[in-house]
Amino acid sequence: MRAVNPLILALVLCFINVGATSLLSFELSAATEPAQELSRVERWKEDIDQLALELPDKHKDLFHVRARSDFESDISQLKSSLNKVTDPEVIFSLSKIVAAFGDAHTTLGYRPRYAFPMSLYWFKEGIFCLNVLQEHQSILDCRLLAVGKKPLDRVIATLSQVVAHENPSQLKQFIPNYLVYAEFLCGAGIISEQEKAVFTFEDKQGRRFEIELHSISMKSGFRPVSSPRPATPPPLYRKYQRAIYAFEYLEQEKILYVAYNSCRMRKDKPFPVFIEEVFACADQNPVERFIIDIRNNGGGNSNIFAPMLQELKKREALNHKDRLFVIIGRRTFSSAVLNAIQLRNQTQAVFVGEPSGGRPNHFGEVRMFMLKHSRLPVTYSTKYFTTSREDTDSFYPDIPVELSIQDFLNHHDPVIEKILTESPGNRIL
Numbered sequence: 392m393r394a395v396n397p398l399i400l401a402l403v404l405c406f407i408n409v410g411a412t413s414l415l416s417f418e419l420s421a422a423t424e425p426a427q428e429l430s431r432v433e434r435w436k437e438d439i440d441q442l443a444l445e446l447p448d449k450h451k452d453l454f455h456v457r458a459r460s461d462f463e464s465d466i467s468q469l470k471s472s473l474n475k476v477t478d479p480e481v482i483f484s485l486s487k488i489v490a491a492f493g494d495a496h497t498t499l500g501y502r503p504r505y506a507f508p509m510s511l512y513w514f515k516e517g518i519f520c521l522n523v524l525q526e527h528q529s530i531l532d533c534r535l536l537a538v539g540k541k542p543l544d545r546v547i548a549t550l551s552q553v554v555a556h557e558n559p560s561q562l563k564q565f566i567p568n569y570l571v572y573a574e575f576l577c578g579a580g581i582i583s584e585q586e587k588a589v590f591t592f593e594d595k596q597g598r599r600f601e602i603e604l605h606s607i608s609m610k611s612g613f614r615p616v617s618s619p620r621p622a623t624p625p626p627l628y629r630k631y632q633r634a635i636y637a638f639e640y641l642e643q644e645k646i647l648y649v650a651y652n653s654c655r656m657r658k659d660k661p662f663p664v665f666i667e668e669v670f671a672c673a674d675q676n677p678v679e680r681f682i683i684d685i686r687n688n689g690g691g692n693s694n695i696f697a698p699m700l701q702e703l704k705k706r707e708a709l710n711h712k713d714r715l716f717v718i719i720g721r722r723t724f725s726s727a728v729l730n731a732i733q734l735r736n737q738t739q740a741v742f743v744g745e746p747s748g749g750r751p752n753h754f755g756e757v758r759m760f761m762l763k764h765s766r767l768p769v770t771y772s773t774k775y776f777t778t779s780r781e782d783t784d785s786f787y788p789d790i791p792v793e794l795s796i797q798d799f800l801n802h803h804d805p806v807i808e809k810i811l812t813e814s815p816g817n818r819i820l
Contacts, residue, residue: 432473434764435481439470441762442485442769446497450771451754456493465491479578479585482767486553489769494754496725498555500768503574505585505606508613511535511567515793518543518567520592522615530592530602531618532800537591538570539582546570549579558784560721561748573606618800626804628684628718636662638669644811645679647672651699654691654726666698673709680810681709683734684718686744690725696733703738712739716810719788724749731786732778744806745793747786751779 429437443466447453454462465488473481482501489499509523509530518535538546547562550569556562569575573585582588587605594600607613624630631637631650635657638649649669656662673681683699703710717740719731728749734740754772761768779786792806 429764431478435473436470438762438765438767439466439485442466442489445760446489446769446771449758449760449773450492450494450497451756451773451775453492453497453771457491462488462491477578479574480580481578482765483553483575483578485767490553490555492555493557494772495555495557495561495749496754496757496770496772498770500770501575502609503572504609505573506609507571507573507588507590507604508607508615509571509604510615511570512799513563513567514796514799516796518570519796521799522617524613525616527602527604528616528618529594529600530590531616532796533592533594534796535570535590536593536599538576539588540591541581546581549581553579557750557753558746558748560746560785561724564721564748620800621802623802625802626807628686628804628806632687636665638665638672640672640676640678642676645677646682646807647676647678647680648682648684649699650684650687651696651727651730652685652687654688654693654695654730656695662695663698666702669699670702670706673706678709678714680714680716682716682718682807682810683740685723685727685731686718686720686806687722688724688727688730689722690727690749693726693729693733696730700733700737710738712741715740717742718744718806718810719747719786720745721748723747723786725753725755728753728786729776729778741790742786742788743790743792743810744788745791746788749786750784751786752777752782 443463447459447462465484469481469484469488472484476484482499486499486501489497509520509527511518512521516534520530520533520535523530536543547566550566551562554562554565554569556565573582573588576582576588577585585606587603589601589603591599591601627639627648627650631639632652634650635653635655636649636651638647640647647669657665681703703715709715715738717731717734719742723731724747728747728751731742731747732751735742752775754775756772756774757770758773759768759770790809792809794805797803798805
């Protein structure tokens with residue numbers, strides 16, 4: 392089953408992928424003759440009207456959870472407020488309107504010109520700073536408590552309204568990115584000016600402190616620093632995080648580990664060829680645990696995974712509840728969730744990790760259109776996939792395991808460690 396057109400996905404990922412969430416600024420084209428004759432308010436009204444007309448018409452079933460009357464009321468209120476609000480506030484409101492439909496594939500793209508130079512991640516204990524400019528390295532590995540003097544829980548509640556999500560896992564995936572975008576925070580009313588903001592952190596000793604950060608151009612980027620890491624090798628999911636797919640045999644643990652990070656084909660090694668190599672290794676070595684890691688897989692074409700399923704079903708020794716494990720997480724989305732469902736339905740796999748970012752039954756097959764003047768991209772779903780008997784908000788693991796800040800800093804993978812305790816005949820569920 393194909394959840395997302397790969398060509399469209401490449402565009403979509405430019406706007407919604409965690410590592411490179413792109414948002415489009417409101418820059419009008421002087422070359423567009425009709426736009427030259429319209430005021431700012433008139434241009435926005437035309438874009439809002441376009442959204443109000445095209446999104447319901449193009450989406451598979453836009454009003455499946457939200458009434459059309461509520462949508463039309465929000466559109467009307469936004470149009471009536473255009474003389475009173477800034478462009479970032481308009482974009483924030485539009486994003487909120489689109490996100491309210493609860494379809495993670497239906498989004499409004501928005502790329503700020505300025506961001507606060509740090510990267511954040513939501514761990515088990517909270518949201519922590521992992522990279523920052525050298526002059527602000529005092530906040531490295533510290534927990535974020537507030538933004539613009541507002542408590543973090545209130546900030547998250549505000550930002551959650553504009554993140555197109557279907558479950559809490561997706562919020563954990565995307566909120567850390569939204570927390571650094573200056574124009575977006577300003578449009579949300581979280582900070583008063585986009586040039587600077589005060590962030591409150593807590594250090595390892597539990598001391599709270601404030602720091603003022605200045606935003607920088609997204610075009611310039613920044614050279615981040617991080618705290619020293621241990622000399623031990625990084626865990627496998629980080630070692631292979633940039634690979635489309637890869638595998639490694641761990642002789643001491645008798646583990647055959649497969650990282651499947653994207654539902655697309657490598658040009659240098661098609662997936663069927665890759666699978667031949669994987670199972671040749673399995674045939675030549677003792678394998679006590681066969682691990683398929685899709686925790687970093689954001690989707691693509693679900694059909695690509697078919698050779699893996701075919702080979703697993705041929706091998707009873709591997710396709711066993713004590714030997715076959717699948718790792719899922721907050722980034723497991725779209726076609727990767729479909730592949731997880733196939734593994735659950737067709738194999739004896741045990742699932743370990745975090746709940747998936749995508750729903751088992753979900754909208755997909757994404758298309759896109761551009762708003763006329765702002766050139767903001769709008770993605771929308773054209774198909775609904777029903778592949779699971781249980782209509783849950785996430786694909787839930789059999790064995791939940793969440794990453795802690797100390798796991799990350801010490802190069803530990805608690806998921807693999809948990810799987811290692813699942814010795815044959817002694818599973819812990």
